[in-house]
Amino acid sequence: MKKTLLLLCLVAAPAFAGEGKWTPQQVLELSPAWLKAQGLKLPPNKLWDPKRGTGLLAGTVNTGGCSGSFISASGLIITNHHCAFGIIQEHSSPQRDLITGGFLAKSPAEELPGKGSRVQVPRAFTDVTAQINAAVPQGADDLARYKAVDRKQKELVAECEKRPATRCQVATFDGGVNYTLVDAVELQDVRLVYAPPRAVGEYGGEEDNWSWPRHTGDFSIIRAYTAPDGSSAAYSEKNVPYKAEFFFPLSTEGVKPGDFVMVLGYPGMTYRTLLADEMAERQARHYPRIRDVLGEAISLLEAEGEKDPAGKIAVASQLKSLHNVYKNADGQLTGMRRGQLVEKQRAAEATVVAWAQKGGAKWTDALQARDALLTEQQASAKTFERDFLLGMSGRLAQGPALATRLSRLSMERAKPDLERRPEYMDRELPRIKDGLERAQKNLFIAADKALLHAFVKRAQALKPDERISAVDTHFGKAYVQKDVTAKIDALYAGTKVLTLAERLKMADETPAQLDARKDPLLAFGQALAKEQAALDETRDRRQGAASRLRPAWRAAVMAQAGKPIAPDANSTLRVSFGKVQGYTPRDGAVYMPQTTLTGMLQKHTGEEPFNAPPKVRATAEAKKFGPWVDPKLKDVPVDFLSDADTTGGNSGSPTVNGKGELVGVNFDRVWENVANDFGYNPDVARNVNVDVRYLLWNLDQVENADALLRELNIRKGSPVVKEAR
Known part of the structure; x- marks a missing residue:
């Protein structure tokens, strides 16, 4: 396929606004006018600068099977409760059950280190297709071919990782149409800052899992640390918070139906290219x-x-x-x-x-x-x-x-x-x-x-x-x-x-x-x-x-399509675009795109999995909403839906608005959308996000987490940062 034809395809609008897990490079090839019409208020090159090989998308980190994002210049990262569960469990015992009771560090000295926990911050993406293909000997059988490709990938990774604190991989796209070397900085000291009680982080449990409506506060906050000189280092009391170049300020206004959102992250595996x-x-x-x-x-x-x-x-x-x-x-x-x-x-x-x-x-x-x-x-x-x-x-x-x-x-x-x-x-x-x-x-x-x-x-x-x-x-x-x-x-x-x-x-x-x-x-x-x-x-x-x-077949598929096709997910950095909207799961039923504290209380039974913590329940029942009430809902929003294209690995992904502010954290898909790994259906393609205002309500009205709220520029005395960094 000629390069000019490829570009003509890519600058066209996708078939469905929400369809596609786009690579950072592809974002720059999509039509800027189309992105602006969808609701993007930032120049696309602010999302990704090809000359530097970085941008706002680099505020999204890989936490190892999940995604997360920087929400402060001082290394704070927001992800899902279930993604930070390993650290929570590590420090739990029958005598100090953090799984059940939750955890809040009132100062950095109280933050809990996670054994083996790491985060990777993306640094560069390099096309290495020609080098991989050239490594396969003429006439090689399939096992020899695999070994040749595998060895070349290892050599490229080894060369890439000669720099300290570097984690690299060669990612395969469309079965071998393209191979890309992904270069990331690996931070080795990760500590737990805040985790809500399990009855918040998993409210609804397996009964509500993969379902809607949801009332789950699936969020936790961790922090990345480095050595005093800024280099990656294993846990040490001498380490200091990581200085994040890019981060997503928290939006105090949240979202409303129809709003444009982006979900950034590391979706694991999809199978749309299978026969x-x-x-x-x-x-x-x-x-x-x-x-x-x-x-x-x-x-x-x-x-x-x-x-x-x-x-x-x-x-x-x-x-x-x-x-x-x-x-x-x-x-x-x-x-x-x-x-x-x-x-x-x-x-x-x-x-x-x-x-x-x-x-x-x-x-x-x-x-x-x-x-x-x-x-x-x-x-x-x-x-x-x-x-x-x-x-x-x-x-x-x-x-x-x-x-x-x-x-x-x-x-x-x-x-x-x-x-x-x-x-x-x-x-x-x-x-x-x-x-x-x-x-x-x-x-x-x-x-x-x-x-x-x-x-x-x-x-x-x-x-x-x-x-x-x-x-x-x-x-x-x-x-x-x-x-x-x-x-x-x-x-x-x-x-x-x-x-x-x-x-x-x-x-x-x-x-x-x-x-x-x-x-x-x-x-x-x-x-x-x-x-x-x-x-x-x-x-x-x-x-x-x-x-x-597979590459020969995929080349035919892409040529026949004549429109942009985002490659299958492969645990590399992607961005999906969408709108906040509900859906119709079946005849006669309509699901609204937002849930509220009142709905959470209505589900409460006093028994698992609907047993809201007493402090959370008392604060909600007293209608101590603080500044986190939605003017139209007249309530604190808990979760919301969008039609962004997500899958496993997007757990913990930042959901951000057109200005690059964090409005939520992705944590699930609806039941009808689980099979979108095999094909996107705009009628039911909905991902589930916890609203950032529910996080802030918990920190403010329930926990009175003064130091953390000040660090996030939320509490009075520190102005809310409105521009994406």
């Missing part, structure tokens, strides 16, 4: 298996947690994650059926095929690539059950997961750094050890045994040609409950994997040293690790095939 048959397998097998396996795990964790208060705290983080994935899978299935997304993708594919066939030889490669991708998909489907269960083993029982991780680490460290799996390279070792240490807080042996028992039972039920040999060897091929129970008890009784000091020693040992320990749980982990390594190689070959084939 219809690939989508169909996710609908028919992938999501049903997630619901089945995780549904059982959730039940086991909840049952065991109820038996022990300390155990309940230990499993809280894992349980929260599993609930979210489980309900997401349910929403994906419901949304795919409701929106007929597979059928629509099949029709769209047919349109591209017909168009390409008329183009003659020019698009022959694209059509052949599509056929070959379908063949690859059919081959992978044959071992789906085993591959899925083996892949899930690492996110269920933590004992075997830790043993397997230690074994993989030992196996990979025997190789040169550039030949290892990316997640086991030297650059990852600090994270690995942080994770091994942090896992101690999440260990609850009774629950862990129950999860392992469920996994073994499922593995023993696999067909003869899909067996997991590690399970067969250590537990036998046929399920006998008392035998499996006895063998699991023996594994846990004889292991030192679950002892923190020993586990950290194991992280530095060779395979021979691990073997010499004769640790039964470690031996099971080593066996699993070997099978996972073999599965990884199979997936690498498939990925090599995809990187060879």
Whole structure:
């Protein structure tokens, strides 16, 4: 595709105002007139300056699986309560339960450090497509192709990370149409400043999750620190708050229906570029298996947690994650059926095929690539059950997961750094050890045994040609409950994997040293690790095939579209544009775009998940609204909807107005919109945001957080900053 044609496409308006997770570079190629008409009051180059490789978008940080944003020049970052949950849990105990009661640091000295918590501030984006493609030898098979691409990516990252406190990655767009080197500054000292009580941060719990109307205060404030000279440094009492060049002032006026908003962040993964048959397998097998396996795990964790208060705290983080994935899978299935997304993708594919066939030889490669991708998909489907269960083993029982991780680490460290799996390279070792240490807080042996028992039972039920040999060897091929129970008890009784000091020693040992320990749980982990390594190689070959084939097909799709197409989400910085508006979920029902404190009180039952904290409830019932009342609602707004295009990873994303002021924090999507990972539907595409005025009401009227409000330029004596910095 010629560059001029690409630019002509990009300067056109998108099909739907809210559709598209645009890269910083693409924002500059969108029509400035269109952006202004939508409501952007800033020049687009203030969002991103290509000469400097930075801009207001760089006020948005990656917190590791979530997004966040600077809200002060002194390193304050706002994100979701559930994104800061790890730090909250780390400092919680039955005697000091911050999960339930919340936390507010009245001074920087009281802020709580997060073990292993980091934030990444974007610095530059560089197109490295030519270098990646040139690294693939002529005639390379698919596995060799994957290894060549993988090695070149590692080399580029290694060169990029020669500077201190730098975190880089090579991001793939449209299956390999483009490769971009992403350069970020990594801040290693992150501390908790404010977290509301769980009954605010999770009000409505799983019952309201992925739903509307919501009354959830899903926000927390953390702070990034550096060494006194401004360089990134691990936690130290001598560290000072990070000086943020770009940040989003808090808007005291909030939003109203029809207002323009932008959602900035690091959306994780979407699947709009998949072929219809690939989508169909996710609908028919992938999501049903997630619901089945995780549904059982959730039940086991909840049952065991109820038996022990300390155990309940230990499993809280894992349980929260599993609930979210489980309900997401349910929403994906419901949304795919409701929106007929597979059928629509099949029709769209047919349109591209017909168009390409008329183009003659020019698009022959694209059509052949599509056929070959379908063949690859059919081959992978044959071992789906085993591959899925083996892949899930690492996110269920933590004992075997830790043993397997230690074994993989030992196996990979025997190789040169550039030949290892990316997640086991030297650059990852600090994270690995942080994770091994942090896992101690999440260990609850009774629950862990129950999860392992469920996994073994499922593995023993696999067909003869899909067996997991590690399970067969250590537990036998046929399920006998008392035998499996006895063998699991023996594994846990004889292991030192679950002892923190020993586990950290194991992280530095060779395979021979691990073997010499004769640790039964470690031996099971080593066996699993070997099978996972073999599965990884199979997936690498498939990925090599995809990187060879998908770009040709995607080039045809983009050429036929003749309009801007934002690439699938891949955990890189994006911005989505939208309007504050409600929607119609079904015939005869209309959802308004805002909720209020009064609505929160109406939901209150005094029992979880609708048990508002007494102080919050008393303040709301007394109508102590302060300056945070919305003049039209005559109430304090809690949450609002917009039609911005979001997905997982956008949790904690700043929602800002046309002037660059923060008006909310994204934390969810509505149930009808969960499946927008596979296609944007403007009728139901709504993301859920907590209104900044609800945060300010809690800080002001409920907590009287004087020092924090002054730092945010909200309390009298410090004027509110109105311009984006």
